[in-house]
Amino acid sequence: MIQETDGLPPSRRVWAMAAIAVSITLAVMDSSVANVALPAIASDLKVSPADVVLVVNAYQIATIMSLLPFSSLGEKFGHERVYRAGLAVFTLSSLACALSSSLEMLIVSRVVQGFGAAGLMSVNTALLRFIFPQKQLGRGIGINALVVASASVAGPPIGAAVLAVAPWPWIFAINLPLGVLALILTRFLPYTLRSNRRFDGASAVLSAATFGLLTVGVEQFTHGQSLWIVALFVLGFLICGALLVRRQAGRPAPLLPVDLLRIPVFALSIATSISSFTAQMLALVVIPFLFQHDLGLTAVQTGLLITPWPLVLIVVAPLAGRLSDHINPGLLGGIGLAIMALGLVLMATLPPEPSFVQIGWRMALCGAGFGLFQSPNNRVLLSSAPRERSGGASGMLSTARLLGQTLGATLAGLALGPMLGGHNGASLALALAAGVAGFASLISFSRLAATRRS
Known part of the structure; x- marks a missing residue:
């Protein structure tokens, strides 16, 4: 029967969150775990470095293409x-990825893996609304943010x-025992609407x-594809996007949640999320170039100096998730992003020979x-939508x-490329990231005023 109580009992809640933690860790981690194996995969499968990048991109593109359809399926089934x-x-x-003997087989397997990851990511936060009582929702979202941040690192x-x-196939094979464990734990997940x-x-x-053409078009632009080919992808994106919006208009629960975007707090939270992740990705892509090309640091030193960012975020x-149960998330998020913008300004204006402490x-x-910012933003985004539209949110x-x-990755490519780059390309990119964060x-x-009006 449909769960009518406000969240799961505490004992079952622990096991349900264990299922969420293990499975979402796998999905998020696999978006980056293959990066370090690309040279080994290229050598073993006898393909070029340019071609083997598709192993990473195929996963990302499949995921973003299928997120909204799977969230709609979650609301129905x-x-x-x-x-x-x-x-x-x-x-x-x-x-299948671990057993792949050719690049084509590996790419197809990664596409299917991306669809599976989208099934997890599309309804992950929606499940939190049924696992935790409303008064503890911020705590649950904070735990989820901790898991996502840890997995990405x-x-x-x-x-x-x-x-x-x-060898490289074991990068994918280690998912098997953890995936089976997570499947066993999913018996503790709540029955949802x-x-x-x-x-x-x-x-x-x-x-x-729509999202596939947009993502591929951006990727082609970043990798220097001719402008007319990029323009074709952009044109396809605009046509499909216009048809999608037109088809969804007036529907009570559309797949593209235009109904939720009419809620001011929800729309502002989406805009805040896109902008903040743009700033974060832009910074994290260019910082290694700043450290190694401009400051002359080694790859090991670069890895260690980047570590304070995710470690403090994890703490x-x-x-912040717990605080969002008592303090307006718009206020917390605004303060957090202002602090992030200040940090990026300070990174862009590092002295010529900074110490590790100054960077750290x-x-x-x-x-x-x-x-x-992250946990409070996720909380207000999820809680501002009706309960039956948790999947769309x-x-x-x-x-x-x-x-x-x-x-963010596209802007980083432009900042570091021959068109806008140069000796100070990384510093200029960090200044741009600070502006986006601000x-x-x-x-x-602005969500403070929108909340009061609501």
Whole structure:
């Protein structure tokens, strides 16, 4: 029967969150764990470095294409069903990745793995609304943010550790026992609301085409593809996007949640999320170039100096989640993004020969600011949507994150490229990231007035 109580009992809640933690760790970690293995994969499969990059991009593109369709399926058939199905697909496709004997087979397996990951990410935060009581929702979102942050940091080191003792297929094979464990734990997930409406297959195809064309077009532009080919992708994106919006207009629960975007607090939270992740990705892409090219540091030193950002974020995110149960998330997010913008300004204006301490506390400041923003923003985004539209809100949350990261990577490529780059390209990019973070801070503060009007 449908769960009518406010959250799960505490004992079952622990096991449900264990299922969430293990499975979302796998999905987030696999977006970056293969990066360090690309040279080994290229050598083993006898392909060029340019071609092997598709192993990473195929996963990302498949994920962003299918987030909104899977969130809509979650609202119709139950979030926990979509979650289990996504986890099963992810686990089986991990085995296919490990057994791949050609680049083509590996890319197809990674596409399927990306679809499985989208099944997890699309309804992940929606499930939190049924696992935790409303008064503790911020705590649950804080824990989830901690898991996501930890997984995003853990990918490259875990990949390097596996490659030190085993060949590259084991990077994907380690998902199997953890995936099976998570599948067993999903029996503790709550039974969620179902909708009687029909699934809109045509809108699902248009949604996948819209976000797929946008992502591929951005990727082609970043890699120096001719402008007319990029223009074709952009034109396709605009056409499919216009058809999608037109088809969704007036529907009571559209796949593209235009109904939720009419809620001012929700729309402002989406805009804040896209802007903040743009700033974060832009900074994290260019900082290694700043350290190694401009400051002459080694790769090992670069890795150690980047660490304060995620480490402080991991500490601050769950604390911010608890605070958001008592303090307006718009205020917390605005303050956090202002702190992040200050940290980025200080990074852009480093002295010519900075000490490790001078770099480390600036990186920590950036991580603290982003951590103070992320959990409260996710809380207000999820709680501002009606309970029966939790799937749409969850899908938009993940879509906003991936869109922001894609835009940030594109801006980083422009800043470091021959058109805008140069000797101070990394510093200029950090200044731009600070400006984007400051803009996101203003959007977050504007939610205070929107909340009062609501």
